[in-house]
Amino acid sequence: MIERNTYYPDYDVLDQIEEWDPVTADAVLKRLGPFPALEFLTGDEEQRLRVICKHLVYDNRDDIFDWVIHFIDQTLADEKGEYQRSPDAPPEKILVREGLKAIDKLAQKLYGNDFLSIDVKEQFDILASLQVGKAASIPEWSTIPQKDLFDKLLVLTVAPYYSHPTIWSEIGYGGPAHPRGYYRIELGLADPWEAQRKDVTEKEEDNGE
Amino acid sequence: MENESRVEKESYVQHNCDHYKDHRYDDLEHRKYGDKEVDVCIVGMGAAGGVLIHELSKAGLEVVGIEAGPFWDPQTDFASDELHAYSLNWQDTRLSGGNDALKFGPNNSGRGVGGGTTHFTGVFYRFHESDFRVKSTDGVGEDWPISYQDLEPYYDKIENDIKVSGPKHFPWGPFNGPYPYPEREPISAWAQVFREGCEILGIRSSVPPLAILSAPFDGRPPCTNRGFCNEGCKPNAKFSTLIHHIPKAIQEGAEVITDSMVTRVLVDDDGTVSGVEFNHDGNYYQQKAKVVIISAFTVETPRLLLNSACSQYPDGLANSSGLVGKYIMPHSGHDVFAKFDQEMRLYKGTPVMACTQDFYETDPDNDFVRGYTLNAHGNRPVATAKILTADAGYWGKELREIMLNFNFYAQITMVGEVLPQKKNQVTLSEEKDEYGIPRPKITFSYCENDNKMIEHGVEKANQIFKARGGKPAFVAADTGHLLGGCRMGDDPTNSVVNGFCQSHDIPNLFICGASVFTTSGGANPTETIMAIAARTADYIADLGKKGEF
Structure with missing residues (x-):
């Protein structure tokens, strides 16, 4: 696969922030930091989780993952609930905490080293095996269902990641637009302030489909 | 009024309280009705509860509505942001199992x-008319005790009350328009390609009827096409009972208590219900009422009835049939994505701007009965990424690749009828929540007919995209809505409530909302929920006039 960058290199969704209502603008700007100290995650857990999050969304810009980690930490510190949980899985606090330990143990068993010290490819292989519930057998998997762990980490990561304005700019998302609204919505049209595609021909060729 | 602290405040989660940090409503300090026994107490201020409280207070009854969550102010509590909108959802953990959890x-x-x-x-x-008699016409599921004709005047009423926008001619079902307000136009690129694909294939399509204003009404502006319907509409262009029915009900004299979780329905010695017990900020209170209506969604309604078990009703209230919690039905909601050369910009326009119901009715050529709606569906980045990850299994490099092309995808979402099965159910688990109530456990698996219909719907969606030049990209297993669990019927051994949502077992206990659906239909259910609620309100108001409670 050819690695592709954005279609919209000149577009920054935050250029429009003056057009957003203050509640929305405030919620989005808080994602740029600074962030308070972690409440739930320990420093050790944060290091492993950060690497996992980066792999899950295939990015390594630390400023974005500062926000992702903050969001996950706040979610896990909170008591509100997690919408749904498999009857076989423990609550998310335990699933993530014990799951991170189990991932380290798995790395030890397979590669003789902790998760952070093994190769990136080995780290990816571990995550891929969890997704399909086929990771090498360790006793922890009887109480930490692999797929539930993988899905939880993935959803906890993509929600904040795709809420970061830098990512919005990259994918050409127009953002909140309240109270301004969108007016040119038909095929081929865009409001003048929206992301406009660059290098159309080159991207089409890159597509490789 | 009882005011007994049964929960350690320090350990109490305080989930049901506040929308601003450290802010508390003081509803309970200036009660309108307080210790007084009111005519009607409604549990849940959603689609059904909103209509009920408005209609019953208009009819001159004394009504109290109790809501677990806050009384939102769209201007200060809503943000046009997917993450921020999490607070609008029922976040409490539910245990969810079965083959298709x-x-x-x-x-x-x-x-x-x-x-x-x-x-x-x-x-x-x-x-549609056929939705109410699927057993008679298709030999599956169960017939409703009411017909389309019973609901028709209430459909008319609800559409007019909130000025539904829709086409001059809607091609399917017994009502073909016109709607009170003109259809939304223009429509978004992703809805245009859907309609063009349909036209090429000879499939009829339409702009759907929407509870979204196309022109000003009642001090509210028309929609500005931002698509944040699922995040709480800040301009108030989209209807909700928060901004329509409930403020009007309060004007009519109703009392709404928020941040208060109803934990038990109270039963008198004579076997009738006498009110409810609720928890506000860690303290327990009671509201006495002559009639109690539970409108608390497909999960919390049976949960509350089951948790209210007492010596007279050891298996839970209204449960002599043993069917409280049974026969729950989502809609199959598979999301089908295709990639186009041109930008579709899924984020623009309201979430659904085109549809077809050409596959709604049973077709003898199919290997399944009943049918579905296809909705051309917009989306925003977080929801799209969640569909890709949690539902379709993408992550890492592939996920990033697809999301970099976010603007080039169009989406069709199916709303497929799911047949009722008794084993699909809500039960009480062993685990307790913050109020000490057992967490609900929901079990769901599709049946063969459901799966065959899904296959058909996904194939049709891909054909529509292909006809218009889209490349089928990925399909995500998804569902929408949840109905049933306290179904209506004429036979008390085979249903929980009658056609007026009155429980067979306890005449002054009503259950009204998504939970009374006997079958699921193949269409988004909110209007039907509200029409049923309006009909129930008429019935209860009549009982009141006759002095029957």
Whole structure:
């Protein structure tokens, strides 16, 4: 696969922030930091989780993952609930905490080293095996269902990641637009302030489909 | 009024309290009715509860509505942002199992005044005549005790009350328009390619009826096409009971208590219900009422009835049939994505701007009965990424690749009828929540007919995209809505409530909302929920006039 960058290199969704209502603008700007100290995650857990999050969304810009980690930490510190949980899985606090330990143990068993010290490819292989519930057998998997762990980490990561304005700019998302609204919505049209595609021909060729 | 602290405040989660940090409503300090026995107490201020409280207070009854979540102010509490909108959802953990375990929260259930209407897409279909008699016509499921004709005047009423926008001619079902307000136009690129694909294939398509304004009404502006229907509409262009029915009900004299979780329905010695017990900020209170209506969604309604078991009703209230919690039905909601060369910009326009119901009715050529709606569906980055990850299994490099092309995808979402099966159910688990109530456990698996219909719907969606030059990209297993669990019927051994949502077992206990659906239909259900609620309100108001409670 050819690695592709954005279609919209000149577009920054935050250029429009003056057009957003203050509640929305405030919620989005808080994602740029600074962030308070972690409440739930320990420093050790944060290091492993950060690497996992980066792999899950295939990015390594630390400023974005500062926000992702903050969001996950706040979610896990909170008591509100997690919408749904498999009857076989423990609550998310335990699933993530014990799951991170189990991932380290798995790395030890397979590669003789902790998760952070093994190769990136080995780290990816571990995550891929969890997704399909086929990771090498360790006793922890009887109480930490692999797929539930993988899905939880993935959803906890993509929600904040795709809420970061830098990512919005990259994918050409127009953002909140309240109270301004969108007016040119038909095929081929865009409001003048929206992301406009660059290098159309080159991207089409890159597509490789 | 009882005011007994049974929960350690320090350990209490305080989930049901506040929308601003450290802010507490003081509803309980200036009660309108307080210790007084009111005519009607409604549990849940969502789609059904909102209509009920408005209609019953208009009829001159003394009504109290109790809502677990806050009384939102769209201007200060809503943000046009997917993450921020999490608070509108019912976040409490539900245990979800079965072969096709359901997802909750944004998928189907709200918390706070307005309930799910604060985050529904605004799609406002009527059911078809056949939906009410699927056993007679197709030999599956069960017939409803009511017909389309029974609901028709209430469909008319609800559409007019909130000025539904829709086409001059809607091609399917018994009602073909016109709607009170003109259809939304223009439509978004992704809805245009859907309609063009349909036209090439000879499939009829339409702009759907929407509870979203196309022109000003009642001090509210028309929609500005930002697509944040699922996040709480800040301009108030989309209807919700939060901004329509409930403020009007309060004007009519109703009292709404928020941040208060109803934990038990109270039963008198004579076997009738006498009110409810609720928890506010860690303390327990009671509201006495002559009639109690439970409108608390497909999960919390049976949960409350089962948790209210007492010596007279050891298996839970209204449960002599043993069917409380049984026969729950989501809609199959598979999302089908195709990639186009041109930008579709899924984020623009309201979530659904085109549809077809050409596959709604049973077709003898199919290997399944009943049918579905296809909705051309917009989306925003977080929801799209969640569909890709949690539902379709993408992550890492592939996920990033697809999302970099976010603007080039169009989406069609199916709303497929799911047949009722007794084993699909809500039960009480061993685990307790913050109020000490057992957490609900939901079990769901599709049947063969459901799966065959899904296959058909996904294939049709891909054909529509292909006809218009889209490349089928990925399909995500998804569901929408959740119905049933306290189904209506004429036979008390085979249903929980009658056609007026009155429980067979306890005449002054009503259950009204998504939970009374006998079958699911193949269309978004909110309008039918509200029409049923309006009909129930008429019935209860009549009982009141006759002095029967």
